[in-house]
Amino acid sequence: MIDPLRVALIGVGEIARQGHLPGFVQAGAKIVALCSQRNPRLPDLAAEYGVERCYYDWQQMLRDGGFDAVSICTPPALHCEMAVESARRSYHILVEKPMALTLEQCDQMIEAAAKMGVLLMVAHNQRFMVHHQQAKQLLSSGRLGRPYLAHTVFGHAGPEHWSPTQQWYFQPDLAGQGALADLGSHKIDLLRWLLGQEVVEVAALGATFEKATPANDTAVCLLRFNQGTLATIHASWVFRPDWENSLTLRGEQGILRIPTDVTEPLRLLGHPSTSSKEELYSVDTADPAGWLATVAAFVQAIHHDEASPISGEEGRATMRVVLAADEAMKHKTFIQLS
Numbered sequence: 001m002i003d004p005l006r007v008a009l010i011g012v013g014e015i016a017r018q019g020h021l022p023g024f025v026q027a028g029a030k031i032v033a034l035c036s037q038r039n040p041r042l043p044d045l046a047a048e049y050g051v052e053r054c055y056y057d058w059q060q061m062l063r064d065g066g067f068d069a070v071s072i073c074t075p076p077a078l079h080c081e082m083a084v085e086s087a088r089r090s091y092h093i094l095v096e097k098p099m100a101l102t103l104e105q106c107d108q109m110i111e112a113a114a115k116m117g118v119l120l121m122v123a124h125n126q127r128f129m130v131h132h133q134q135a136k137q138l139l140s141s142g143r144l145g146r147p148y149l150a151h152t153v154f155g156h157a158g159p160e161h162w163s164p165t166q167q168w169y170f171q172p173d174l175a176g177q178g179a180l181a182d183l184g185s186h187k188i189d190l191l192r193w194l195l196g197q198e199v200v201e202v203a204a205l206g207a208t209f210e211k212a213t214p215a216n217d218t219a220v221c222l223l224r225f226n227q228g229t230l231a232t233i234h235a236s237w238v239f240r241p242d243w244e245n246s247l248t249l250r251g252e253q254g255i256l257r258i259p260t261d262v263t264e265p266l267r268l269l270g271h272p273s274t275s276s277k278e279e280l281y282s283v284d285t286a287d288p289a290g291w292l293a294t295v296a297a298f299v300q301a302i303h304h305d306e307a308s309p310i311s312g313e314e315g316r317a318t319m320r321v322v323l324a325a326d327e328a329m330k331h332k333t334f335i336q337l338s
Contacts, residue, residue, distance in 0.1 A: 008033040011073035014163040023295025075174040080105035087112035092119040098185045099315035110312035122315030124189040128290030130283035145253035150231035152247040154183040155239035170213035177326045178215030184235035189318040197225035204325040262288040
């Protein structure tokens with residue numbers, strides 16, 4: 001019998017409450033410590049999950065130890081220092097996206113994990129959404145043929161509506177490039193993974209329509225991938241009264257449509273020259289955001305001594321595109337990525 005993985009969390013905001021905490025419990029891990037500098041709910045969450053140790057100093061928590069892995073759910077500006085120190089103490093690391101603020105920080109995290117032989121995983125949960133898992137299988141099987149075009153949207157009313165106490169989202173020195181980093185990074189990573197291609201050219205436009213931030217609250221990106229696929233991404237914090245998390249892929253043999261509503265089926269429509277019949281694929285909706293499956297993959301990889309499900313190199317590749325899109329937006333130009 002494998003002993004339960006012992007985990008400590010740094011940061012107990014909404015992503016930890018909705019994803020990481022229940023995810024580790026469901027995966028059979030033991031949460032032994034929680035840390036937050038500001039969250040007044042820290043003692044309540046500890047009591048709810050039977051966690052005996054609470055900290056307001058993450059460095060002290062790491063020094064005290066008594067766990068195998070650290071889950072980092074803090075603003076991106078803090079990820080690098082926390083991950084490097086965790087690796088130095090031989091703790092496996094699950095870190096929220098975006099991975100960090102700069103490529104140099106990403107490199108430091110990758111190097112530290114490799115040096116100490118610990119697993120580093122970036123929590124790009126959209127890969128684990130069941131609709132997206134199904135889409136990956138269909139694309140890998142060749143059912144769509146060569147993918148020509150992709151259009152994906154991720155928008156909601158803003159982080160203050162789902163996480164009211166965490167205003168750091170609007171501070172570029174803590175969060176990075178606004179909605180582009182927060183939501184756009186999800187879709188950049190998702191497209192890279194689904195298509196099995198890398199971005200070679202980027203253009204982007206941004207705007208700040210409503211939010212009190214010097215960063216963008218809306219971004220539109222145009223991507224060219226190395227095998228020729230063209231893609232557009234809309235990422236926004238000003239969608240209301242609805243929200244959207246959708247994807248349409250058009251290929252030489254048909255169209256694949258992934259809806260926002262996870263209770264609706266994924267739709268594959270064949271090209272008239274091959275088959276115009278629409279195929280519907282319903283999925284399990286128990287984990288709509290893929291948060292629980294993300295955490296489960298991390299735990300499983302450690303237990304079975306497997307490679308990271310989403311490596312630091314993967315997180316870095318996505319951040320490279322985010323930063324290129326930000327540069328393209330600022331300079332109103334196309335950015336080439338070789």
